[in-house]
Amino acid sequence: MSYDLMVFDPAKAPVDKTSFMRWYGEQTKWSEDHSYSDIKVSSEQLQRFYEELILTFPSMNVDDDVFEAMEEAGTDNRLTEYSPGKEVIYAAFAWSVAEDAYIMMRELARKHNVGFFDVSGSDGEIIRP
Numbered sequence: 652m653s654y655d656l657m658v659f660d661p662a663k664a665p666v667d668k669t670s671f672m673r674w675y676g677e678q679t680k681w682s683e684d685h686s687y688s689d690i691k692v693s694s695e696q697l698q699r700f701y702e703e704l705i706l707t708f709p710s711m712n713v714d715d716d717v718f719e720a721m722e723e724a725g726t727d728n729r730l731t732e733y734s735p736g737k738e739v740i741y742a743a744f745a746w747s748v749a750e751d752a753y754i755m756m757r758e759l760a761r762k763h764n765v766g767f768f769d770v771s772g773s774d775g776e777i778i779r780p
Contacts, residue, residue, distance in 0.1 A: 653732070653743035655770035656756045660694050661779050663738040664766055671777060675768065678739050687734040688712060697740050700763040701733070707755060708744065741770075 657675075665671045685692045690701050708731040729748055734741040744752040753769065760767035761780065769776040 652746070653771075654746050654749035654752060655741065655743050656752060657739055657741045657768040657770050658697060658700055658756065658760050659740075659766040659768060660697060660738045661764070661766040666779075668775075668777065671768075672775075678736055679741065681734065681736075683736055685737075687736065690733075690735045690740075692737055693735045693740060694738070696763050696765050697735070700759050700765050701735065701740055703759055703763070704742075704756065705731075705733075708742070708748070708752060 659678075665674050681687055683692070690698055693701065708729050711730045711732045728745045730745075731752070732743040734743075742752070742756065749771075757767050757778065760778065764780040766780065767776075767778040
């Protein structure tokens with residue numbers, strides 16, 4: 652089980668929560684016609700967000716040397732599974748970094764003018780720029 656957060660293109664997502672949750676359900680069917688490991692399918696704002704986030708929370712799809720270095724440093728719990736779509740980036744973090752991940756994603760979402768959705772949060776917080 653992971654601690655999941657998502658950022659989204661605010662121009663594409665519905666504003667009211669009920670419609671947003673339906674839209675979210677469609678996004679997480681992972682039915683777009685591309686690989687969900689290629690960040691280039693996402694909007695420019697989402698790509699900029701991702702490029703900054705992976706400096707602290709690298710993608711699990713790293714090469715063995717990077718993984719070994721992180722393991723030796725004790726930071727391998729920061730490896731994160733990302734699923735970039737055209738309108739969203741879904742991130743699955745280790746629970747041990749949940750608080751740090753929440754804070755950083757929320758701050759970077761604000762900085763890059765993308766929406767933020769606390770998927771794993773009890774209230775499902777949605778923040779728009």
